[in-house]
Amino acid sequence: MRDFPTLKLDDLQSDYPGVFEGAKYVDVGIGWLPLIQAFVEEALAHDPALVVHEIKEKWGTMRIWCDTPVLRARLAKGKAEFKSGMTCEVCGAPGHIRRPPPDRMAWWRTLCDEHASPDQRSWGTRPQGPMYGYMQTRDGQWYRYDETTDSMMPSEPPAQWR
Ligand SMILES: [Zn+2]
Numbered sequence: 001m002r003d004f005p006t007l008k009l010d011d012l013q014s015d016y017p018g019v020f021e022g023a024k025y026v027d028v029g030i031g032w033l034p035l036i037q038a039f040v041e042e043a044l045a046h047d048p049a050l051v052v053h054e055i056k057e058k059w060g061t062m063r064i065w066c067d068t069p070v071l072r073a074r075l076a077k078g079k080a081e082f083k084s085g086m087t088c089e090v091c092g093a094p095g096h097i098r099r100p101p102p103d104r105m106a107w108w109r110t111l112c113d114e115h116a117s118p119d120q121r122s123w124g125t126r127p128q129g130p131m132y133g134y135m136q137t138r139d140g141q142w143y144r145y146d147e148t149t150d151s152m153m154p155s156e157p158p159a160q161w162r
Pocket of ligand 1: 088089092093111113114115
């Protein structure tokens with residue numbers, strides 16, 4: 001359950017004709033709209049045939065299911081998914097992945113200080129694990145988010161994979 005506004009699939013379908021035509025649903029907060037817009041625009045520039053099937057939140061971050069064999073479009077997807085973990089799902093301000101109450105594991109959320117409840121603030125945030133910012137493409141190459149260029153850059157594998 002969400003107590004904040006979520007994106008409307010209809011709006012994305014009219015903003016990006018074709019891309020969201022067959023999408024089942026888009027179920028994330030409006031704070032992530034700029035990430036989705038940046039992803040679609042960057043990916044479309046490299047793959048005009050881009051098709052998005054589904055966008056949802058899992059364990060506090062955004063997951064995008066899409067069809068594209070084009071590397072740069074897949075990197076744009078990875079970047080949007082990674083950045084959702086530092087972007088408040090409610091308002092788009094800088095945020096952190098907030099721990100859920102001990103018995104509500106579905107309640108991981110990325111929220112700014114303002115939109116986190118006092119409880120969520122007291123539970124703390126998720127520590128950055130060894131895979132933080134990394135993604136691997138189908139050919140086995142690793143990429144890591146680079147803040148200076150705001151892009152996924154080719155990288156050595158995470159330490160545990162070397
Ligand atoms: Zn917020």
